[in-house]
Amino acid sequence: MNPLELARAEPGxxxxxxxxxxxxxxxxxxxxxxxxxTAGVTSWRTTRGEGRPRGIFxxxxxxxxxxxxxxxxxxxxxxxxxxxxGDAIRTQEGTxxxx
Amino acid sequence: MSKRLTCDVVVVGAxxxxxxCALYAARAGLDVIVVDRGPMAGGTTAAGEGNxxxxxxxxxxxxxxxxxxxxxxxxLAEEVGDAIEYELKGGVVVAAAPDGLEALEKFATGQRAAxxxxxxxxxDRLRELEPQVAPGLAGGVLYxxxxxxxxxxxxxxxxxxxGARLATGAAVTEVLRGAGGAVRxxxxxxxxxxxxxxxNAAGTWGGELAALAGVHLPVLPxxxxxxxxxxxxxxxxxKVYAADYVADVASDSAALQTSPVVEGTAAGPVxxxxxxxxxxxxxxxxxxxxxxxxxxxxxxxxxxxHVRAMRTYLGFRxxxxxxxxxxxxxxxxxxxxxxxxxxxxxxxxxxxxGQLIAQVLAGEAPELDLAPFRPDRFPVSPLASSSSSSSKxxxxxxxxxxxxx
Numbered sequence: 001m002n003p004l005e006l007a008r009a010e011p012g013x014x015x016x017x018x019x020x021x022x023x024x025x026x027x028x029x030x031x032x033x034x035x036x037x038t039a040g041v042t043s044w045r046t047t048r049g050e051g052r053p054r055g056i057f058x059x060x061x062x063x064x065x066x067x068x069x070x071x072x073x074x075x076x077x078x079x080x081x082x083x084x085x086g087d088a089i090r091t092q093e094g095t096x097x098x099x
Numbered sequence: 100m101s102k103r104l105t106c107d108v109v110v111v112g113a114x115x116x117x118x119x120c121a122l123y124a125a126r127a128g129l130d131v132i133v134v135d136r137g138p139m140a141g142g143t144t145a146a147g148e149g150n151x152x153x154x155x156x157x158x159x160x161x162x163x164x165x166x167x168x169x170x171x172x173x174x175l176a177e178e179v180g181d182a183i184e185y186e187l188k189g190g191v192v193v194a195a196a197p198d199g200l201e202a203l204e205k206f207a208t209g210q211r212a213a214x215x216x217x218x219x220x221x222x223d224r225l226r227e228l229e230p231q232v233a234p235g236l237a238g239g240v241l242y243x244x245x246x247x248x249x250x251x252x253x254x255x256x257x258x259x260x261x262g263a264r265l266a267t268g269a270a271v272t273e274v275l276r277g278a279g280g281a282v283r284x285x286x287x288x289x290x291x292x293x294x295x296x297x298x299n300a301a302g303t304w305g306g307e308l309a310a311l312a313g314v315h316l317p318v319l320p321x322x323x324x325x326x327x328x329x330x331x332x333x334x335x336x337x338k339v340y341a342a343d344y345v346a347d348v349a350s351d352s353a354a355l356q357t358s359p360v361v362e363g364t365a366a367g368p369v370x371x372x373x374x375x376x377x378x379x380x381x382x383x384x385x386x387x388x389x390x391x392x393x394x395x396x397x398x399x400x401x402x403x404x405h406v407r408a409m410r411t412y413l414g415f416r417x418x419x420x421x422x423x424x425x426x427x428x429x430x431x432x433x434x435x436x437x438x439x440x441x442x443x444x445x446x447x448x449x450x451x452x453g454q455l456i457a458q459v460l461a462g463e464a465p466e467l468d469l470a471p472f473r474p475d476r477f478p479v480s481p482l483a484s485s486s487s488s489s490s491k492x493x494x495x496x497x498x499x500x501x502x503x504x
Contacts, residue, residue: 048330048367064409067329075329075407095330095367 015085019044026083033059033066033078036089044068044078045092069096106130106264108296108460109285111271111308113137114144115250115446116438117300118257119453124298127461131263132292134285136270140254143302143445146414148325148362148372149250150338151447154190154242157206158213160471161423165444166214167467168451169244175450179260183253184365190245190338191220191228193236193399200237203342207240216243231334231402245338247362250446266292274312274435282312282434296460298436303417305425305439314431315479318440320415322381324374326392329407330367338362339399340373359395361403368409371396375443380415416443419477426452426472428459436460437474 004011012028017035026035033056036044043053045067057065059079066078071088074096108124110117113135121131135141151172156162176185194200207217218241225232225239258265269287274297277283284293299316301308309316340360360373374388389411397403419425419440429435438456441448455465 073407075409095332097331 015083017083017085017087017089019089020091026087030083031079032068032070032076032081032083032087032089035083036078044089046094048094051093067096068092104132104264104290104292106132106292106294108132108298109134109292109294110263110298110300111135111285112142112300112302112305112439113139113254113258113265113267114142114300114302115140115254115257115449116302116441116452117298118254118261119449120298120300120438120456121263121453122257122261123450123453123457124460125261125263127457129457129460131261132266132294133258133263134266134269134271134287134292136268136288138267139258139265140251142304143414143416144250144254146325146412147250147323147416147443147446148360148370149184149248149253149446150360150444151246151248152190152242152338152444153210153215153244154192154217154240154338155340156210156444158209160468161444161448162210162213162215163467164424164426164448164451164455164472166244167454168448169246171450171454172246172248172447175257179256183256184249185246185253186248186365187243187246188337188362190242190340191225191239192242192340192342193225193232193239194342195236197237199342200239203240206342217241218243229336229339231400232339233399233401239342241337247338247364248446249365253446271308271311274308274432276312276432280432282432296434296436298438298456299425300438302439302441302445303415305417305437309429309437309474312429312432312435314429314435314475315477316419316425316437316440316474317477318417318419318425319377320380321418321442322374322376322378322413322415323372323443324385324388324392324411324413326371326389326396326408327410327412328369328371328403329409331363331369331406332367333363334402335361335363335369335400341395341399359392359399361396361399369403369406371403371408373443375416377418382413384411384413416441417445418442421476423471424448424452425474425476426455427465427469427474429474431475 014025024039043055045054057063061080067075068078069090069092070076107129108131110120110133153165194203220239269289271285273286275284282297299308303320306318343358417440424441425437438452458465
């Protein structure tokens with residue numbers, strides 16, 4: 001069952017954001033991580049040392065595993081940042097500071 | 100550990116200093132048990148930056164201990180360097196203005212005479228050493244001997260390398276004394292450990308352990324915050340700090356002092372450290388302290404203005420009134436040794452401390468004079484240190500401001 005139905009949520013109209021230039025849908029109040037999961041994306045960063053894939057781990061802002069670049073700011077916690085129409089999400093490699 | 104244990108030396112405290120005491124005592128052929136009421140390296144060891152500094156020390160007993168410790172760290176690095184993230188990165192102390200640089204160079208001249216490598220650096224050379232440093236600084240001094248370890252890893256590795264038995268979650272509730280008052284072990288929440296020697300490596304809580312043994316050792320907490328940035332490529336190459344840090348370390352003031360030490364780490368985040376406040380064991384977050392740290396670090400490295408701080412942590416440095424640690428046997432209680440009170444330098448000074456303790460335990464002459472570190476050098480005040488009333492009565496000519504008010 002769709003979790004929106006489970007919670008009897010009545011969100012506002014969906015809007016569009018981009019992931020590496022590709023358009024994906026988001027709902028008002030959704031975090032970056034929620035929208036990415038909804039779009040079937042579970043990994044959006046690679047680690048600094050060995051380039052391993054990372055996505056959500058704790059989901060509550062503690063572990064810093066889900067870091068992502070949003071509107072050119074690297075190292076945002078995907079699980080905490082709410083989306084706004086037109087936001088540009090970019091997958092992140094390493095420190096995200098092109099280093 | 101419910102049964103009774105026996106060994107040659109009980110080290111109380113599984114932090115960096117306790118680990119080093121265990122290592123060198125074990126290497127001297129002694130059977131060692133390390134006890135801690137918490138986990139391995141769960142106190143101040145886990146709350147610092149892992150500085151092994153000579154740059155901030157003026158000539159004197161602490162610098163001698165730092166130089167000895169630095170040599171021992173270099174030896175340990177040969178054995179376990181990668182595992183403890185040992186890095187001989189060097190320190191750079193900078194001065195904003197010509198008069199500050201003059202004072203810094205004078206300080207460095209004294210250090211050189213005491214065996215410290217200290218290389219004067221002009222403004223151009225400073226930009227080469229640290230390309231991101233703020234423009235317009237007068238210059239600085241490079242200290243190639245300044246190094247770094249990851250302190251919790253270092254403590255854990257040293258205990259493991261020592262072969263000592265480790266009992267965590269075992270709070271010492273009593274120091275056992277035999278006939279004539281000599282130490283004969285400790286009682287913990289998990290049983291007794293019998294030994295003719297007890298080493299107090301309890302750090303900021305060393306005063307409490309001393310009290311269990313019936314002696315006065317006025318270790319007090321001095322709070323420090325460290326700010327951690329998001330991971331970055333290596334933009335800060337050395338430990339970089341402004342010359343006024345040295346004055347803050349030596350200060351007796353209880354008020355907040357900040358002079359940021361900025362450094363990159365192997366893992367990527369930049370650490371910004373070194374607030375100092377005497378506020379007891381207060382763990383509450385202090386925004387003014389963090390703001391001052393961030394502002395000071397940004398003055399040194401303007402690019403930090405656009406870097407996010409990820410988190411902060413705090414710890415309590417074990418501080419003795421004259422800013423020197425207590426190291427050596429306690430003449431008041433046979434068998435009791437102290438190795439605590441290293442303030443913000445305990446990681447760096449741990450190896451030398453462990454070596455000196457082990458030498459005395461083994462019946463050898465310690466390679467440094469322990470007189471400046473005597474644990475019984477603090478007169479017992481009839482009033483608690485928290486009292487500010489004038490206690491200059493019978494104990495009389497208290498030589499200096501032992502209780503900075």
